[in-house]
Amino acid sequence: MSLSKKTTRWMDKHNITRQDEKTVVVTGANSGIGFKIAETMVYLGATVIMACRNLSKAESAKRALLDEYPNANIHVIELDIASLNSIDRFVETISNNKINIDVFVNNAGIFHHKGEVTSDGFEAVLGTNFIGTYYICEKLFPYLETLGHPVTLINTISLAHRFGKIDFNDFYYSKHYGNFKVYARSKVALAKYTYSLATSRQNSNVTVLMNHPGISMTPIALQSFGKMIYTIGGALKWMFNSPEKSSLSVSLIMSKHFDAGSIIGPNVLVNGWGYPRKNRIRKRVKTGGEELKEFAEVEISRVRNK
Ligand SMILES: NC(=O)c1ccc[n+]([C@@H]2O[C@H](COP(=O)([O-])OP(=O)(O)OC[C@H]3O[C@@H](n4cnc5c(N)ncnc54)[C@H](OP(=O)(O)O)[C@@H]3O)[C@@H](O)[C@H]2O)c1
Numbered sequence: 001m002s003l004s005k006k007t008t009r010w011m012d013k014h015n016i017t018r019q020d021e022k023t024v025v026v027t028g029a030n031s032g033i034g035f036k037i038a039e040t041m042v043y044l045g046a047t048v049i050m051a052c053r054n055l056s057k058a059e060s061a062k063r064a065l066l067d068e069y070p071n072a073n074i075h076v077i078e079l080d081i082a083s084l085n086s087i088d089r090f091v092e093t094i095s096n097n098k099i100n101i102d103v104f105v106n107n108a109g110i111f112h113h114k115g116e117v118t119s120d121g122f123e124a125v126l127g128t129n130f131i132g133t134y135y136i137c138e139k140l141f142p143y144l145e146t147l148g149h150p151v152t153l154i155n156t157i158s159l160a161h162r163f164g165k166i167d168f169n170d171f172y173y174s175k176h177y178g179n180f181k182v183y184a185r186s187k188v189a190l191a192k193y194t195y196s197l198a199t200s201r202q203n204s205n206v207t208v209l210m211n212h213p214g215i216s217m218t219p220i221a222l223q224s225f226g227k228m229i230y231t232i233g234g235a236l237k238w239m240f241n242s243p244e245k246s247s248l249s250v251s252l253i254m255s256k257h258f259d260a261g262s263i264i265g266p267n268v269l270v271n272g273w274g275y276p277r278k279n280r281i282r283k284r285v286k287t288g289g290e291e292l293k294e295f296a297e298v299e300i301s302r303v304r305n306k
Helices: 005-013 032-043 055-068 084-096 124-146 179-200 219-224 227-239 248-255 289-304
Strands: 023-027 047-052 074-078 103-106 151-156 206-211 263-268 273-279
Touching: 005 248, 023 032, 032 047, 032 055, 032 248, 047 055, 055 074, 074 084, 084 124, 084 289, 103 124, 103 248, 124 151, 124 179, 124 206, 124 289, 151 179, 151 248, 179 206, 179 289, 206 248, 248 263, 248 273
Parallel strands: 023 047, 023 103, 047 074, 103 151, 151 206, 206 263
Antiparallel strands: 263 273
8 A cells, every 4th residue: 555656746746735734524334435545544644534434434444544654644433425424423423522623525425236235224325325425415514614714525426427317206216226326326415415514505604515436346336337347347447546646636626726616627528538527517517406305315215203
């Protein structure tokens, strides 16, 4: 481990700034892109809070980082983004301990969980990528506002948001389930909600943005391309962004100004590959966020009142 020369050269070229005084929370930081976001933040001097559902995986990821960066300031807090109770406990821990946060990255996400449901009973992918992420944003936002200083909240979407369709009559695809359709719906729902949150809170100290990793060599991308690519994935490494390259949107966001609601992600070949920059926001992202918020609220009350 340790960042590649290409990454550090890119950082120098793009005036990526030190983050010594900053505290960055990354959900799903124990592996994949989240781990690389944690590493780049540690490299830049930030204090990192790894918010993970599996504490033993999180502790070993923390140890791996400390082996490479012995002076790093890294903490682990339990968070299962697919559980409303876990989100409640996490936000309580943050606010009771008055933990400072400068940047909060909602990175945790899943792709392929046909037939599975969350502990609250939601279809697993929509319950994790959309409902859980929605819920933590809403729960955390008031606390982030009390901090008074500039805070950046980053939600991780996906290129798949361009293909996702919303249908409130069968939101969880109980009839014609398809892995990609469900994932794409979860990400377009998150993008629409995030855009609406970002634009409705322009006067807040909290700036809301989105990042997307392009197509990155992690289990999620390999699953979405199917079994064959999964099997020969190693040989096709060159076709994917590395998780490290995909993680750099967060470094860029922290070093430059982007308007609330912007999407930052790779810049080559329909935004699938390359280093990050500001992407064009599709029209579809700009509408429907309020309806999704109302839908998520009703769904959360429904399972809470069971
Ligand atoms: N890779 C790509 O090409 C790609 C493309 C577009 C978007 N994305 C998005 O990028 C994000 C990171 O994906 P990745 O590619 O790095 O995938 P990954 O390697 O599978 O990592 C996902 C991370 O999220 C964590 N996670 C999953 N469910 C969680 C939950 N309920 N609570 C807390 N943590 C949870 C996982 O923890 P465990 O180890 O405990 O499972 C893992 O650390 C996701 O939001 C994904 O949708 C990825």
